[in-house]
Amino acid sequence: xxxxxxxxxxxxxxxxxxxxxxxxxxxxxxxxxxxxxxxxxxxxxxxxxxxxxxxxxxxxxxxxxxxxxxxxxxxxxxxxxxxxxxxxxxxxxxxxxxxxxxxxxxxxxxxxxxxxxxxxxxxxxxxxxxxxxxxxxxxxxxxxxxxxxxxxxxxxxxxxxxxxxxxxxxxxxxxxxxxxxxxxxxxxxxxxxxxxxxxxxxxxxxxxxxxxxxxxxxxxxxxxxxxxxxxxxxxxxxxxxxxxxxxxxxxxxxxxxxxxxxxxxxxxxxxxxxxxxx
Amino acid sequence: xxxxxxxxxxxxxxxxxxxxxxxxxxxxxxxxxxxxxxxxxxxxxxxxxxxxxxxxxxxxxxxxxxxxxxxxxxxxxxxxxxxxxxxxxxxxxxxxxxxxxxxxxxxxxxxxxxxxxxxxxxxxxxxxxxxxxxxxxxxxxxxxxxxxxxxxxxxxxxxxxxxxxxxxxxxxxxxxxxxxxxxxxxxxxxxxxxxxxxxxxxxxxxxxxxxxxxxxxxxxx
Numbered sequence: 217x218x219x220x221x222x223x224x225x226x227x228x229x230x231x232x233x234x235x236x237x238x239x240x241x242x243x244x245x246x247x248x249x250x251x252x253x254x255x256x257x258x259x260x261x262x263x264x265x266x267x268x269x270x271x272x273x274x275x276x277x278x279x280x281x282x283x284x285x286x287x288x289x290x291x292x293x294x295x296x297x298x299x300x301x302x303x304x305x306x307x308x309x310x311x312x313x314x315x316x317x318x319x320x321x322x323x324x325x326x327x328x329x330x331x332x333x334x335x336x337x338x339x340x341x342x343x344x345x346x347x348x349x350x351x352x353x354x355x356x357x358x359x360x361x362x363x364x365x366x367x368x369x370x371x372x373x374x375x376x377x378x379x380x381x382x383x384x385x386x387x388x389x390x391x392x393x394x395x396x397x398x399x400x401x402x403x404x405x406x407x408x409x410x411x412x413x414x415x416x417x418x419x420x421x422x423x424x425x426x427x428x429x430x431x432x433x434x435x436x437x438x439x440x441x442x443x444x445x446x447x448x449x450x451x452x453x454x455x456x457x458x459x460x461x462x463x464x465x466x467x468x469x470x471x472x473x474x475x476x477x478x479x480x481x482x483x484x485x486x487x488x489x490x491x492x493x494x
Numbered sequence: 495x496x497x498x499x500x501x502x503x504x505x506x507x508x509x510x511x512x513x514x515x516x517x518x519x520x521x522x523x524x525x526x527x528x529x530x531x532x533x534x535x536x537x538x539x540x541x542x543x544x545x546x547x548x549x550x551x552x553x554x555x556x557x558x559x560x561x562x563x564x565x566x567x568x569x570x571x572x573x574x575x576x577x578x579x580x581x582x583x584x585x586x587x588x589x590x591x592x593x594x595x596x597x598x599x600x601x602x603x604x605x606x607x608x609x610x611x612x613x614x615x616x617x618x619x620x621x622x623x624x625x626x627x628x629x630x631x632x633x634x635x636x637x638x639x640x641x642x643x644x645x646x647x648x649x650x651x652x653x654x655x656x657x658x659x660x661x662x663x664x665x666x667x668x669x670x671x672x673x674x675x676x677x678x679x680x681x682x683x684x685x686x687x688x689x690x691x692x693x694x695x696x697x698x699x700x701x702x703x704x705x706x707x708x709x710x711x712x713x714x715x
Contacts, residue, residue, distance in 0.1 A: 362601065365698060366685065367637050369603055379603040381640065398600045399689070399698055443703045447683045450637070470613075473624040474606035485601075 222289065230281045234274040241273050242266060251410045254433055254454070256426040257339035258410030264332055271321065341395060341404075341413025341421040344483070350424050356392035359383070362485050363395070363402035363415035366444040368435060377481040378468045383435065383452040386460035387427050395421040396485050403438035406452060412438060420483040427454045530577035530713065531564030539585040539673075542578055543567055546632050546645065547659040548594045548692075550574065550707070554659075559701040560594060560690050560708060562632075563659055569667075572660035576710025582679045585611065588643075590670045593661040594631045596647030597690040597697065602627035604687050607672065609640035615672035617646050631668075633687040636712055641674045642687070676714045685709035 246266040251258045292298065332338060336350035360371035362379075371379045385391055395404045395413040402415040404423075408431060413423040430453075437448035455463065468475070495503070533540035545565040549558050554574065564575045569591045580586045599605055606624040607615050614623040624644070631647030646668040648655060656665035686708040689697030701707030 364601060364687070365702070367635075367687070369601065379601075381603075381608055381642070399696060442698075443705065444683060444685060444709065447637075471603075471606065474603045477602035477605055477624070477627050479602070 234277045254408035339410040344420040356390040361395040364398040366448040386457040405438040408433035418486040529575040531575040532579040593656040599627040608642040610672040
């Protein structure tokens with residue numbers, strides 16, 4: 217081979233392209249990453265996705281740069297003679313660096329993910345006894361999410377236990393979702409709020425979210441739950457606190473007959489089967 | 495033709511026939527859909543008449559399954575259609591003749607009507623807002639339009655009960671009527687929320703999971 221230092225060339229190319237690509241990703245792609253900025257947790261997820269992309273971009277560039285460099289520089293120019301290349305031999309220095317770098321990345325991600333999750337639960341369901349309670353959780357507004365085939369309804373223990381067919385939330389307020397199901401396994405996914413929590417029958421799954429400004433968000437079931445699973449979606453709204461007060465007052469008045477029929481509020485909503493349906 | 499050529503020809507013919515049959519099966523599957531029933535038009539708006547029975551007709555593929563049917567104003571002319579066609583931006587009145595018994599709701603909240611023009615409905619001619627959760631036979635709900643109305647079930651001790659479709663008004667039944675306003679054209683699903691599928695776990699299998707019995711589409715055109 218020639219005296220060209222391929223290793224140095226590849227590293228320089230990798231360094232240059234990585235800096236450019238990572239800057240492009242962080243500056244232009246990160247702001248439009250899902251799930252958006254509908255809540256503190258959603259914004260946190262965007263930061264997490266940005267960090268992950270920022271770390272994985274140089275790794276992807278290393279693979280791409282080496283691949284393209286090898287295709288161009290190490291290609292066989294004499295097509296009449298197909299010869300095998302030099303034998304590949306182990307290199308303790310490269311192997312050591314490989315182990316150090318990959319172990320470092322994995323350990324960092326494990327630590328980063330754990331710290332981020334423990335901060336506020338990251339919008340995920342934490343079961344009945346959450347360990348990642350955000351600061352101020354004791355003052356959170358409780359909302360029970362009741363899933364059934366194929367609709368979500370919502371119950372409000374702070375407002376006389378009224379149940380509503382739609383979901384409206386006050387802006388800039390911490391919400392404590394208690395997600396459960398009446399029948400099969402569903403999953404409550406409030407996309408722009410960055411909330412996803414399984415709805416299991418007879419089980420209280422707690423998820424925290426702190427809303428931001430007014431917005432309309434999409435609610436989907438994220439667990440295949442039967443023939444109309446694909447239709448189990450609706451819109452929720454985050455509104456100003458005074459609008460929320462008016463809405464919940466109107467809901468309480470409108471749903472007086474139904475509220476009288478409801479069982480006392482409980483964190484598990486799993487009434488006994490009725491007549492023939494049992 | 496040599497033996498080898500014959501074998502190759504035979505394989506090609508069989509493969510082509512299999513492809514045609516498979517294509518036909520897929521084509522029929524994709525284009526097959528339950529029949530539809532259009533709302534009756536009148537100067538007052540559109541009127542949809544439905545019937546619900548504890549069991550379908552004896553000739554149905556599932557004669558023991560509970561089901562909705564499209565009927566006429568006198569509860570005759572039963573058709574096993576669960577796609578209902580209604581006009582856009584119109585008041586649609588729905589009358590449901592229910593011949594089925596009481597199954598009960600898992601979620602009592604749904605025993606109250608939602609999304610109708612008056613907020614309520616009439617049950618056997620009486621203005622009503624809610625029925626006892628245990629007395630519900632079915633629900634007629636179009637979740638995307640916010641419409642949900644409970645259907646009162648025939649009491650267990652009622653005389654002259656009807657078992658299989660078609661059922662006449664001379665047999666025990668309840669009559670539920672409500673109105674709602676349609677918006678822009680679109681296809682919306684409707685469904686029952688009462689776990690009314692007898693013989694299935696918690697009443698949620700069979701006709702509750704099969705389009706054409708306790709669910710279907712409302713086509714707003």
